Amino acid sequence: MVHPRAEPPLHALSRRPTLRSIEHEHHPExxxxxxxxxxxxxxxxxxxxxxxxxxxxxxxxxxxxxxxxxxxxxxxxxxxxxxxxxxxxxxxxxxxxxxxxxxxxxxxxxxxxxxxxxxxxxxxxxxxxxxxxxxxxxxxxxxxxxxxxxxxxxxxxxxxxxxxxxxxxxxxxxxxxxxxxxxxxxxxxxxxxxxxxxxGALPLSPAHLPERFGLFTLIVLGETVASVVGGVAGQHWAATSVLTAVLSFAFAFAMGWLYFDNVKHATVHPKRRSAQVWVYIHLFLMMGLTASGAGAELLIAIPPGEPVSAAARWLFCAATASCFAAFAVILRTTECSPGRRPRRDLRPGMLLVASGTMMLIGLGGEALPPFLLTGSAGALAALQLVAHHQGRAHARRDPG
Structure with missing residues (x-):
């Protein structure tokens, strides 16, 4: 949960900027x-x-x-x-x-x-x-x-x-x-x-920066959900359209769960190159989440029995693949607190497998109906959640 800090009174027109790295020594959170x-x-x-x-x-x-x-x-x-x-x-x-x-x-x-x-x-x-x-x-x-x-x-x-x-x-x-x-x-x-x-002389905040990125991710996830809702609102309530919408929402929800659970318990080391990788790779996660919502809305709009266009299929599959791959890199570039990451963390590899699977579905899934496309992404995201929580449980039992 976000707890914004209190704003200082604006009792003067201008005051000199200060380094937050100095403030961080006294207010680390x-x-x-x-x-x-x-x-x-x-x-x-x-x-x-x-x-x-x-x-x-x-x-x-x-x-x-x-x-x-x-x-x-x-x-x-x-x-x-x-x-x-x-x-x-x-x-x-x-x-x-x-x-x-x-x-x-x-x-x-x-x-x-x-x-x-x-x-x-x-x-x-x-x-x-x-x-x-x-x-x-x-x-x-x-x-x-x-x-x-x-x-x-x-x-x-x-x-x-x-x-x-x-x-x-x-x-x-x-x-x-x-x-x-x-x-x-x-x-x-x-x-x-x-x-x-x-x-190096002006390091970023290892806790504040993930929070800010988490808030922007929340905005993007909100647009993804809005696209799903917009897709359903514009259609007659056919069972296949509703199922497609529910499964695409499941994907967005699972990705949000994974991301925010990671942000909650992880920090970014400000003086390592991995911090810059962490920042830049978010571009592909944000683009993927936004595009997956757009693709989901297009899939929801397809009437029952009609084939999925190659453009809609590729858009959704490539977008979800981007989400999985980007999150794999994010996991590798964050530092977890003790007891939060197992010694052999298989989650990044599983995410890359999920990414490749969605690309293969995009390549050869022309016969799949919309609900199987969104269902594939939702199922793969759910598997990541299971692996995520199993890994956390193993790390607590064996934190070394």
């Missing part, structure tokens, strides 16, 4: 603030709109467009979340910058419809605005915290460089525009990876 939770709310709309675009075009080009739209949304959230994990000001200036970030995310969400078509220039400008605001956040840290200057300067330089392809994309046609987007995102993603020496 720092929780998300109400301001952070409020910031997350705007992403509900953005994720829903990206998912809607995928439902409208579940083909391979549509899936590529979905990825191209999802990554900027996710990375904009990552940028603010990582900054807030390291630095604390929470004054009027900080909150005003955060309010502008929220407006920027709203603008990004507005442009997502046909975001790779007529609205592509507007989407690029909205993303540029979000990155400029993040650079302003780091400029405040650079000004007031001498220890943060090496990292802040490197981030400001890298993120500023990444802006150039995005700005240039406004003035060029497709498909060259998308190549510039890819270049900009690549620079954005590589900047933290190339800054590990500077990050």
């Amino acid at each position: 720092r929780r998300a603030t109400w301001t952070e939770l409020f910031f997350d709310v705007v992403y509900v709309v953005a994720i829903a709109r990206v998912a809607h675009e995928l439902k409208q075009d579940p083909t391979l080009p549509g899936a590529a467009a979905f990825a191209g739209l999802f990554v900027p949304v996710w990375w904009s959230w990552i940028g603010v979340t990582i900054y807030a994990d390291r630095f604390d000001a929470d004054d009027t200036a900080d909150r005003l910058l955060l309010a502008l970030q929220m407006l920027g995310v709203a603008a990004l969400a507005v442009q997502i419809h046909d975001g790779v078509g007529i609205n592509a220039p507007g989407l690029a400008l909205a993303y540029c605005g979000l990155r400029l605001l993040l650079i302003l956040f780091y400029a405040r840290a650079w000004r007031h915290i001498p220890e943060a200057r090496p990292l802040a300067a490197r981030y400001m330089a890298g993120f500023s460089l990444a802006l150039l392809p995005w700005l240039a994309s406004v003035f060029v046609p497709s498909p060259l525009r998308f190549g510039l987007w890819a270049a900009g995102i690549a620079i954005d993603l590589l900047t933290p990876l190339a800054s590990r020496p500077q990050q």
Whole structure:
């Protein structure tokens, strides 16, 4: 359960940002603030709109467009979340910058419809605005915290460089525009990876960061459930449609159970490379969960007796496979408390087998009805739950 910490009174227009790593020494169990939770709310709309675009075009080009739209949304959230994990000001200036970030995310969400078509220039400008605001956040840290200057300067330089392809994309046609987007995102993603020496002096919170990612995962799972509900609401109550919906909900519920149980009892070591792997692999989990909901809605909408289209089958199977594979990596890059992980942890291997199984079903399951597709994913997720709890029980008996 999330217990947001109390907000400090805004008795001054501005106060200097401080390092949360110093605060962490006195408050090791720092929780998300109400301001952070409020910031997350705007992403509900953005994720829903990206998912809607995928439902409208579940083909391979549509899936590529979905990825191209999802990554900027996710990375904009990552940028603010990582900054807030390291630095604390929470004054009027900080909150005003955060309010502008929220407006920027709203603008990004507005442009997502046909975001790779007529609205592509507007989407690029909205993303540029979000990155400029993040650079302003780091400029405040650079000004007031001498220890943060090496990292802040490197981030400001890298993120500023990444802006150039995005700005240039406004003035060029497709498909060259998308190549510039890819270049900009690549620079954005590589900047933290190339800054590990500077990050060592400013470690992230090993408990707060998993909590923040857990909250974003909750948003994505909410969109997955909303897609299932939307699929049922738009259909006559045929038994096969209801069964397809129930089994797709079972998959989402089991994945949520697995993920939140892991977050509850695990931490991320902030000074190891595995922490960066943990952060980046969440992209594939979030995309997979969102796409699985879109695929489930398409499967629910198929009338009884009609065949499943290859696009709908591949969308759901590839999305669930991505979820299983990403969670396997997440398990390998988190540190469990004593008695929580067996000496021989077979769960990552089982998750990879489940991922491969869903891909094989996507390859050869053209004759399967919708409820067997969602049922396969639900059954594989349920098996992971059984293995998860058996492993925990074994670890408690033999913690060595």
